[in-house]
Amino acid sequence: MSRNAKINALLLFVVAALAVLPLVLGLGDHKEEPFTGADAEAETAITELEPDYEPWFSPLYEPPSGEIESALFSFQAALGAGVLAYYFGLHRGRRQGELRALARQDAATADAPVEAVTAEPADRA
Numbered sequence: 001m002s003r004n005a006k007i008n009a010l011l012l013f014v015v016a017a018l019a020v021l022p023l024v025l026g027l028g029d030h031k032e033e034p035f036t037g038a039d040a041e042a043e044t045a046i047t048e049l050e051p052d053y054e055p056w057f058s059p060l061y062e063p064p065s066g067e068i069e070s071a072l073f074s075f076q077a078a079l080g081a082g083v084l085a086y087y088f089g090l091h092r093g094r095r096q097g098e099l100r101a102l103a104r105q106d107a108a109t110a111d112a113p114v115e116a117v118t119a120e121p122a123d124r125a
Helices: 004-026 040-047 066-111 114-118
Strands: none
Touching: none
């Protein structure tokens, strides 16, 4: 197993542990909704501190159920991950293409006679 494969396997194990451990350890069992988002937690904390607090803004769209809200959030996360993957893949591919082109150019100039490499083309003069 190569070094990169070991690192990837370790990272996969850590991610899986982060997803499973809260469920196995029962974190959040004392709450009515154990795994709510940060927005809901902040709203609860603000309401406890200041009962007559009025929000400045209201949501543009309120999904009819929590499942739809969760699906929209997942879709948003997947779309963002896709955009990032495309961006990094595009730039890596460009870099690899440039390196290959330079390698071909170096190989071509190594095989060519010295006069052909140093001479300027007639159209540039």
